[in-house]
Amino acid sequence: MTVEGFNTLEVELQRLKSEERPRIIQAIAEARAHGDLSENAEYHAAKEAQGLNEARVADLEDRLGRAEVIDTSKLSGDTVKFGATVTLIDEDTDEKVKYKIVGDMEASVKDGKISISSPIARALIGKSKGETAEVTTPRGARSYEVVKIEWK
Known part of the structure; x- marks a missing residue:
């Protein structure tokens, strides 16, 4: 997991504990005041x-506790590996795409982040x-040419 991904999960965990938990407790107390619980x-x-x-809190605590955090800003190299931002060209459509290879928990295609275990990342x-x-x-076999490898 990248440092950014770890920090994002920590922020979510804190929000669930400090904002959601008290809000839900208040909602339970108000509902109890209405009488017959059945x-x-x-x-x-x-x-x-x-x-x-509480299930989400437990899940996040477990994942954060077992996370192996890698500072991608200290990585470099000429080959694609975890933490690389890769610019590709789809050889069938000439469409240019850019992906950062991240851990499973932080993957979001809409944000341009793909999981290290995704088929594209494994092929790259x-x-x-x-x-x-x-x-x-x-949708079938695709060919991508690696145009650029960046470390950000």
Whole structure:
């Protein structure tokens, strides 16, 4: 996991603990004040929200506790590996795309971050500028040429 990804998860964990948890506790208290809990939809909804929040907190604490954090700003090299930002050209469509290879928890294609375990990243690992990577996708085989490898 990158330092940025670790920090993002830490911020989410703090928000869940310091903002969501008290808000849900308040909602449960208000719902309890309405009386009969067996037919109180607000109470049951608040208890469900509490369960979901606590499950997410436990999941984040577990992942952060086991995370192997790598400072990508200290990485360099001429081949694609974890932490690299890679500019590619789809050889079939000539479309240019740019991806940063990150850990599974921080992957977001819309943000240009792909998981190290994704088919594209696995095909790119070890490639140098000018080399072609063959990727099997749900839409069939694709060929990408590595145009640029950056370390940011």
